Amino acid sequence: MNTFKRLIKYSLPYWxxxxxxxxxxxxxxxxxxAIAFLVEPVLKKVFAGKDMTIFAVLPIGIVLLFVIRxxxxxxxxxFMRTAGQLAVQDVRNEIYQKNMxxxxxxxxxxxxxVLMSRVLNDVNMMQDGVGGIVTGVFREGISAVSLLGVIFYRNWQLALISFVVIPLTIYPAQKIGKRIxxxxxxxxxxxxxxxxxxxxTFSGIKVIKAFGMENWEIGKFLSRNRDYYDFTRRxxxxxxxxxxxxxxxxxxxIAAVIWVGGNSVIQGKMSASEFFSFITAMVLVFNxxxxxxxxxxxxxxxxxAGERVFEIIDEKPEIVDLPDAEEIVRASGDVEFRGVSFRYNDDYVLKNINLSARRGEVVAFVGPSGGGKTTLVSLLSRFYDPTEGAVLVDGRxxxxxxxxxxxxxIALVDQETILFNDTLAxxxxxxxxxxxxxxxxxxxxAAxxxxxxxxxxxxxxxxxxxRGVRLSGGQRQRICIARAILKDAPILILDEATSALDTESEQMVQNALNNLMANRTTFVIAHRLSTVLHADRIVVLDKGEVVEVGNHESLLAHGGLYCKLYDMQFQE
Known part of the structure; x- marks a missing residue:
């Protein structure tokens, strides 16, 4: 009922x-x-009283009654279903906003x-429920009450007999409803x-076709579709x-009413027209x-469906503004990671990171895969908050x-070029x-x-x-760079921005990046060391820890992990 009450609250603006x-x-x-009530007097006047005037206008009256009805x-x-539709539209808007x-x-x-299913399928099922339930219960309830009044008025003893069975339907209805x-x-x-x-499947169709895995994917879909059918069948x-x-x-x-009422008619305690009026009202009220x-x-x-939807709406955001959070108009670009550690569940991804960058500096992060490079710059954008320590911008x-x-x-140029199904502009x-x-x-x-x-x-x-499918890889990346240039943010994050490009495209994109990096604090994540040789500082991360810091020449001279990575890439 708590879920239903929440659904009803969404309907209140459309009262x-x-x-x-x-x-x-x-x-x-x-x-x-009224139809059930008029059966008895009309039958009495037409058949007992031989009133041909009523008989003549009776068909017209019936048609008019049903037109009005x-x-x-x-x-x-x-009006009830559109109110329900508007209410569910608000629910869909809220769950989408909450997701964002x-x-x-x-x-x-x-x-x-799964999240798409919550927004689409679950909310659609809620929509069917809210519109149908409120409409149906209101209409059918009033109809049942009015018909109950008629049958109790006609013969309250028979009414009690007919409805003594109604409480017996409650238990099976509850059991079946709970199962459903x-x-x-x-x-x-x-x-x-x-x-x-x-x-x-649709986002990865190129890979599926390249590996000839169509039948494998079809098999997965058929299996899941069969699972859905099994539950729907139940x-x-x-x-x-x-x-x-x-x-x-x-x-x-009904059987008890016919038996008792029929005997009353046979014994003369009740007229046939009264009995037919009662039977009409009783049949109508059971519907x-x-x-x-x-x-x-x-x-x-x-x-x-509502419980699944409200699970998302009730989800507490992990990243929220403090009550006294301040606006920052335009940062100078100084960034510091002070004693930063971060873990997923119980596994530390970053451990005690201490480093800083001044405005205009280019700091590169390199190291083996899984070393924590992307996670570290994600903390700067507050995609996550550090488990320990703090990230500071301009000392705050x-x-x-x-x-x-x-x-x-902050402007981001990611290795995954995310573009939208829209115009280039x-x-x-x-x-x-x-x-x-x-x-x-x-x-x-500039890009x-x-x-x-x-x-x-x-x-x-x-x-x-x-996703910009009509553009080449280099073109998509340059559009992303243009987007970052237009944003004109003082801090720039480049996450493998040229890793998927050919040599010609990489050179053009690198020229665009040079325009973008001018006078900005830039953090570069790179596996290809050729792209970071001229960085002011290179930070080597391994297993979540900073193992080396320096420029290209000093790190080569040190002979550590960076030198090993460099030799592996440039061994020829």
Whole structure:
């Protein structure tokens, strides 16, 4: 119920729509009761009183009643379901916003496909539940109450007989509903697995085809899809079982009413028209009762999906601003790592790192894979917070600064060129959305990207496709560099920015990087030592510790790990 209450809170801003739907529900329920109530007097006047006037207008009256009922039902469905849709839209917006503000650690723990499933599939199931439940329970509940009034008015003894069986339906409904909820949560998890496979397959299709692994991936998908079917089949089984069980229990009440009521008619204690009016109302009232039972199953599915969604919404961000965090307008670029250690779970990735960089300096990080280079610069951007020690910018612990103002001080050019399915201009101005066209063009020229952009049919307005698939590797990297140049941040991080390029592209990208690095504090992560020979300082990391610091010549003369790495790369 806590989950359902939270869902209802999202509906409160749309109370006007809900009010209109409620009034329409009242009208539908009242008309159901009126139809059942009028059966007895109409039958009496037509067949006992031979009133041909009523008989003549009866078909027109029936049509009008159902036209009015249809209009009210439409208004009820439309306004209640749109209110539910708007409420779930707010839920989807909130879960997406929450995802955007969670730290990288959260995304490392949760596969992308599973998170996509939470935003899409789980929220869709919530949408079906909220719209259907609120609409159905309101309408069917009012209809049932009005019809109950009619049958108790006609014959309260028969009404008690017919409804003595209703409490017997509660227990099986609860048991079946609970099963459906648990199965629904499991099936949504399986749908997350399917979404994850789709995401991996479509993003890695080139590798799949290169290794001829299509059939292997198809086999994985078929297996996961079968798992999803197995859970869905169980849910269908319990839902299909629900209605027959309810009808079987209710049949005892109907049989008892027919037996007792029929005897009353035969003995003259009750007229046939009264009995038919009662039977009509009783049959009509059992229909909304059965529909409410079905809605309870939908409710359980919706709650199962809602719990999965609220798990994300309730996730606590690992990286947050302190209550008294300060804005930093423009840093000079001095950076210090003071006694920094960091661990994932119980495993230390960095141990007691102490180093500093002044404005305009180029500091390179080299060393074997897994040494902690990328993790160290990730601490500067507060993708993570250090387990011990502090990272300082201009002498201030970055945890005392607002995250947004800190990130304005840092530009990143990563080895994985992340571009978006948008125009070249919008990709360049990604870090400065209010940049003019002239500023975008100037950044592209500084990144040696303007010439190839100008040759494209639509120039800067060319859409580059998913992840920039329509560009070469060197072109994508230069667009990323143009984006960093336009941001004009005082601190620059280059994470293997030229590692995947050929010699010609690397030279052009390196020229662009030289323009970008001017007058900025630059941290370079590199495996190819040829790209860092002229760094002011080279920091050698091994197993999370700083083992050597110096420039190229001094490290070669020292004969340590750096010399060993250099000899391995330049042994010819």
């Amino acid at each position: 006007r729509r809900i009010l209109v739907a409620a009034l329409a529900s009242i009208a539908v329920g009242a008309l159901d009761g 249809g209009i009210c039902r439409f208004a009820n469905d439309y 503000h969670l730290g990288l650690g959260f995304f490392n723990r949760h596969p992308t496909g 909820k648990n199965i629904s949560k499991e099936s949504q998890g399986r749908m997350g697995d399917i979404t994850s496979i789709l995401q991996e 849910s269908i089984k319990y839902e299909a079982l629900s209605t027959p069980v309810m009808e079987f229990i209710i049949s005892f009440g 909304p009762v059965k529909r409410i039972t079905s809605l309870y199953n939908i409710f359980q599915r919706s709650i199962g 612990d970055i945890r005392t600064l607002t995250l947004r103002s800190l990130l304005r001080q 919008n990709n360049i101005r990604y870090g400065k959305t209010d940049a003019t066209d002239a500023e975008v063009m100037a950044a592209a020229q 040696f990207a303007h010439d190839f952009i100008a040759e494209l049919p639509e120039g800067y307005e060319t859409n580059i496709g998913d």
